[in-house]
Amino acid sequence: MLAVDLEAAAAATKNSFKVMDNQKSHVIVLTYPAQGHINPLLQFAKRLASKGLKATLATTYYTVNSIDSPMVGVEPISDGFDEGGFKQASSLDAYLDSFKTVGSRTLTELIFKFKDSGSPVSCIVYDSMLPWALDVARDLGVYAAFHRIEVYLKAIGMYQSVNKLMCLQNVFDAPYTKHKQKIEDLQKASVKLKRAEAESIYPTRSS
Incomplete structure (x- = not known):
């Protein structure tokens, strides 16, 4: 990645x-x-x-x-x-x-x-x-x-959060179903963060 x-x-x-x-x-x-x-x-x-x-x-x-x-x-x-x-x-x-x-x-x-x-x-x-x-x-x-640099730290934190929630699926089926939408939202947010990494530079130049 x-x-x-x-x-x-x-x-x-x-x-x-x-x-x-x-x-x-x-x-x-x-x-x-x-x-x-x-x-x-x-x-x-x-x-x-x-x-x-x-x-x-x-x-x-x-x-x-x-x-x-x-x-x-x-x-x-x-x-x-x-x-x-x-x-x-x-x-x-x-x-x-x-x-x-x-x-x-x-x-x-x-x-x-x-x-x-x-x-x-x-x-x-x-x-x-x-x-x-x-x-x-x-x-x-x-x-x-x-x-x-903080973009990478946020992406890592988001990735770990998603993984932890995904692990709960195998242990607590009912709670996972209840929070499935939240997990999907986290996954979408992590994709946005990946895109943000590629946009982390903004050229500026004095006239």
Whole structure:
């Protein structure tokens, strides 16, 4: 299921902007530095690469060495806590504030580095936990799209709920009959969530 949804999202990203001067499009995929965020965005970056795009995963200095993917480039940016990551921060708010300030600056530097090396960035796909990336994209005049990790979590929760209710059918026939319509409604809702996964990016670009 995940591969199909990622393929649709990758195709949507590829079609969301035009390639100038026949140059290979380059997408930076910016992830929040937590396992539940890195893995989905890394898979998304791999799917982009499989579609012929140049994909670079941007993550923090503290997590960059834990990622190894031949298909996708991996580049560090700073959250202000390069030695210990989130554990160094006094609170979540302090960490997010630092990541916004330092991350915006170092993401900008990374984009300029690619521009100078002849592989300019065409689009930033950013974790929805890091909305400040949109401001960076607007300032630099590149496309931006956010990736909603929570959609996957909702889909997993819905899937588990449906499975639990289906198991009750074999144990309590009468209650299952009574709640059959609710189960069917849950199944329909889960299909909508699967579609939403493929629509989790919305291109925006400053004029």
